[in-house]
Amino acid sequence: MTATTTAGRRPLGPRIYGFLRSIPTWVLWILVVLWTIPTFGLLVNSLRTRDAQRTSGWWLAWQDGANGFDFPTLQNYEAVLGAEATGGLANGLLNSASIAIVATIIPIAIAAFAAYAFAWIDFRGREWLFIGTIALLAVPTQVSLIPLLQAYSSGVRMTIPIIEKTVTIIPDMGLAGTIPAVWLTHTGFALPFAIFLLHNYIAGLPKDLFESARIDGADHFKIFWKLVVPLSIPVLAAFAIFQFLWTWNDYLIALTMIGGNRVALPATVVVASLAGEFGLREHLLTAGAFVITVVPLVVFFALQRFFVRGITAGSVKG
Amino acid sequence: MRVEIENLSKSWDGVIGADNITIDIPDGDMVAFLGPSGCGKTTTLLMVAGIYKPTGGTISFDGRVVNEVAPKDRGIGMVFQSYALYPHMSVFGNISYPLRLQKLDKGDIKQKVQKVADMMGIGDLLDRKIAQLSGGQQQRVSLGRALVKEPQLLLFDEPLSNLDARLRLTMRGEIKRLQKDLGITSIYVTHDQIEAMTMADRIAVMSKGVLQAYDVPEALYDRPKTLFVAGFVGNPPMNFFDVEIMSTNGEFRARSEAIDLVIPRDRAEKAAAVKGKITMGLRPEDVTFADESSSAGAGLTLTGVAEVVEPLGREDLVGVSINGVEMRVLVDKTKGVRVGNNITLVVNTSKLQLFDPETEQSLLWA
Numbered sequence: 001m002t003a004t005t006t007a008g009r010r011p012l013g014p015r016i017y018g019f020l021r022s023i024p025t026w027v028l029w030i031l032v033v034l035w036t037i038p039t040f041g042l043l044v045n046s047l048r049t050r051d052a053q054r055t056s057g058w059w060l061a062w063q064d065g066a067n068g069f070d071f072p073t074l075q076n077y078e079a080v081l082g083a084e085a086t087g088g089l090a091n092g093l094l095n096s097a098s099i100a101i102v103a104t105i106i107p108i109a110i111a112a113f114a115a116y117a118f119a120w121i122d123f124r125g126r127e128w129l130f131i132g133t134i135a136l137l138a139v140p141t142q143v144s145l146i147p148l149l150q151a152y153s154s155g156v157r158m159t160i161p162i163i164e165k166t167v168t169i170i171p172d173m174g175l176a177g178t179i180p181a182v183w184l185t186h187t188g189f190a191l192p193f194a195i196f197l198l199h200n201y202i203a204g205l206p207k208d209l210f211e212s213a214r215i216d217g218a219d220h221f222k223i224f225w226k227l228v229v230p231l232s233i234p235v236l237a238a239f240a241i242f243q244f245l246w247t248w249n250d251y252l253i254a255l256t257m258i259g260g261n262r263v264a265l266p267a268t269v270v271v272a273s274l275a276g277e278f279g280l281r282e283h284l285l286t287a288g289a290f291v292i293t294v295v296p297l298v299v300f301f302a303l304q305r306f307f308v309r310g311i312t313a314g315s316v317k318g
Numbered sequence: 319m320r321v322e323i324e325n326l327s328k329s330w331d332g333v334i335g336a337d338n339i340t341i342d343i344p345d346g347d348m349v350a351f352l353g354p355s356g357c358g359k360t361t362t363l364l365m366v367a368g369i370y371k372p373t374g375g376t377i378s379f380d381g382r383v384v385n386e387v388a389p390k391d392r393g394i395g396m397v398f399q400s401y402a403l404y405p406h407m408s409v410f411g412n413i414s415y416p417l418r419l420q421k422l423d424k425g426d427i428k429q430k431v432q433k434v435a436d437m438m439g440i441g442d443l444l445d446r447k448i449a450q451l452s453g454g455q456q457q458r459v460s461l462g463r464a465l466v467k468e469p470q471l472l473l474f475d476e477p478l479s480n481l482d483a484r485l486r487l488t489m490r491g492e493i494k495r496l497q498k499d500l501g502i503t504s505i506y507v508t509h510d511q512i513e514a515m516t517m518a519d520r521i522a523v524m525s526k527g528v529l530q531a532y533d534v535p536e537a538l539y540d541r542p543k544t545l546f547v548a549g550f551v552g553n554p555p556m557n558f559f560d561v562e563i564m565s566t567n568g569e570f571r572a573r574s575e576a577i578d579l580v581i582p583r584d585r586a587e588k589a590a591a592v593k594g595k596i597t598m599g600l601r602p603e604d605v606t607f608a609d610e611s612s613s614a615g616a617g618l619t620l621t622g623v624a625e626v627v628e629p630l631g632r633e634d635l636v637g638v639s640i641n642g643v644e645m646r647v648l649v650d651k652t653k654g655v656r657v658g659n660n661i662t663l664v665v666n667t668s669k670l671q672l673f674d675p676e677t678e679q680s681l682l683w684a
Contacts (some may be wrong), residue, residue: 137660171564204398206402208398208399208400208401208402210405211364211369211396211398211402212396212398212402213404214368214369214388214389214390215367215368215390215395215396215417216390216415216416216419216463216467217392217419217420218390218419219388219415221420226404227404230406230408231405245518296617298325
């Protein structure tokens with residue numbers, strides 16, 4: 001192949017290679033479009049009136065004006081956020097925040113300590129304890145919800161056979177229907193993954209740093225606060241985003257644990273109940289969903305730079 | 319501070335890291351631990367630092383056994399190969415960290431840090447972030463952090479390995495000068511024998527967790543006690559041949575299928591006790607290129623073919639095949655040796671070394 005034969009065109013080999021190389025990009029674009037369509041449809045519908053929604057699909061929204069409907073209109077949002085909305089979405093959002101924030105902080109605090117200990121403190125049975133902790137990842141949430149709820153509301157007792165003596169393992173805490181029940185449940189199910197994730201990161205911090213700190217006179221507590229925490233900010237932020245999104249969007253755990261105590265229900269449950277009996281106000285679901293989505297988006301964009309930032313740059317060379 | 323290491327051992331689940339090591343370091347000396355990777359030199363250093371707990375033996379500082387003393391209470395400063403700087407702190411933050419942990423007065427800390435930083439030539443960089451420094455500057459910060467505590471013992475773990483060749487040369491001189499000026503007893507771990515030879519008062523050569531030799535640099539070079547030391551110390555490394563020592567007509571000859579050399583009586587006689595093959599060692603610089611004019615006696619020359627020529631700048635390192643046996647020789651580059659040339663070499667047999675191939679001990683230096 002010589003450059004002179006096909007002046008102005010690249011040779012076949014590089015052209016095929018260039019085409020093949022662009023495939024992943026195209027696949028990504030297709031995925032982005034596919035995944036955005038439903039969300040976009042939701043957004044469009046949230047700006048349409050109830051009757052318009054019932055008449056035609058969101059892709060025909062541009063005809064709404066001609067059909068005598070208001071478009072775009074904010075009346076769904078007004079209805080959702082207004083005082084007349086069932087249950088009160090504003091209250092639900094506050095509940096969601098109180099659930100998500102606390103249920104994010106508690107697991108991080110516990111898991112960071114645990115991960116440091118598993119990674120850098122030598123103690124007997126460390127490996128088995130770690131394996132056991134990670135194995136808990138396999139426990140399915142749905143199966144354990146009812147036993148957990150029972151434990152929260154009436155405690156756990158065991159009757160020892162033969163001597164027929166009943167011992168209380170967990171006392172009655174009367175947590176059923178309260179937000180702390182949701183915190184505890186989220187914390188429990190988040191810990192195995194949090195410890196796993198943080199451990200992998202913290203164990204990868206350079207060994208020399210810890211040896212140096214010990215020679216400089218730092219104990220485990222100082223090493224943890226002055227070295228491990230500042231250096232682990234990227235992974236802490238990453239986990240915080242995951243956990244916040246998960247707890248904010250959670251429906252099942254909150255509904256199971258809080259149940260009938262309406263004032264404590266989070267926004268997800270409130271929105272689901274917006275539709276009302278027989279789906280009378282089904283048209284409000286679109287607006288409600290968008291109101292809920294705003295908060296996680298803000299959190300994500302606020303913290304996402306931590307994903308990219310390599311804070312360990314320059315700690316060790318080679 | 320005098321450091322005595324006695325019968326020190328370390329093993330992990332049967333894997334031996336250091337085996338029965340005994341080294342006595344006089345106050346103010348700089349000792350190098352030299353050996354290939356995995357030889358136990360860093361393990362031994364970390365035991366001295368208190369990071370690893372020995373499985374046997376003792377470490378004493380000025381006669382006081384410190385096995386159970388925590389690293390921070392040993393009065394040591396350590397410089398790491400990776401520098402181990404705290405990346406989220408400034409230069410000042412790094413150097414002052416040990417003092418801040420001691421809860422010293424703020425003014426005192428500032429003064430001490432400034433003094434050490436000035437000594438290291440980084441006095442104007444105290445506000446910088448670590449990532450903004452060059453490798454050499456980072457190394458100085460790490461050295462400053464080790465020195466600011468005014469330690470009794472300085473530990474270096476391959477501190478120059480990550481620097482480029484020029485900077486390494488500069489820092490080598492600087493560390494040596496600093497150590498002599500301050501008179502701090504120092505242990506310097508390295509795999510680079512030139513660093514060890516130039517910097518250390520004494521060198522401990524290690525291999526596979528065992529101390530091979532502990533001596534002044536010249537002795538290791540001229541009178542290696544084991545095959546390992548002979549092969550490891552010196553660059554380019556010593557050439558080894560399997561030969562038999564024979565005595566004919568009052569002359570001793572080292573002979574194999576490839577070579578036949580007359581060797582000095584005093585050296586040969588020490589090897590006479592060993593029957594069969596022994597290992598003979600010749601340093602590349604103890605072999606010279608023979609001119610047509612040179613009149614070396616018979617039995618002192620070897621002839622072969624140049625197979626590899628590596629220009630080192632000042633001289634050429636030539637791989638010569640002598641009847642199929644490889645040998646490396648340093649040759650003046652003005653000789654213009656080319657691959658394929660036939661070469662005659664004159665051997666300085668008064669410098670050759672003899673080893674027992676079974677025990678790998680020297681037959682000359684007990």
